[in-house]
Amino acid sequence: MKKNNLIHARTCVYNVNYHIVWSTKYRKEVLNNNLQEELKNLFFEIAREKGFIIATMEIMPDHVHIFASAHPQIAPSYIVKMLKGISARKLFIKHPELQKQLWKGHLWNSSFYIETIGSISKDAIKEYIENQKTRG
Incomplete structure (x- = not known):
């Protein structure tokens, strides 16, 4: 098995990655270029504070793509909840017109x-598992 991109934690070694996509409410194109840069910085800050990694992302006027990696103890729904919840609250405070x-x-x-x-x-992976007994 290929062993690239492995992360060594105290109790495990892992390579857990997610592609996450969500849209603005009603797919309204409200994320202009200035907000996109601000949102990227905000997402990186949230990830750092909550203990997961954003490898890359792209923010479009009406939706977001994120490639994230996290320890197996961090639920993917938690990643989404933190990114969406904190970013919305902070953007609304800073940009009430939004x-x-x-x-x-x-x-x-x-x-x-x-x-x-x-x-x-x-x-x-399937082939690797099926061939375990023959490797003996």
Whole structure:
């Protein structure tokens, strides 16, 4: 098995990655270039404070893509909750006009898309597991 991108923690070695996508409420295009840069910095700050890593991200006018890595003890839903909740609160405080552009004052849609990302394919893992007894 390929051993790239492994993170060594006190009790485990892991490579847990997520591709997370969510949109603004009603897909309103409210994230202009200035807000995009501010939001990127905010997301990195939140990740650092909450103990996960954002490898890369892209912020579009109406949605966000994030590639994150986290210790297995950190639930993916926690990552999303922290990023969405803290960023919305901080942006609304700093940019009250943003809240007026969105009906009912919610920045983010309540749903999100998430998928796990590994460094090896599902088929390679399946083959590796199936061949364990023959390696003896």
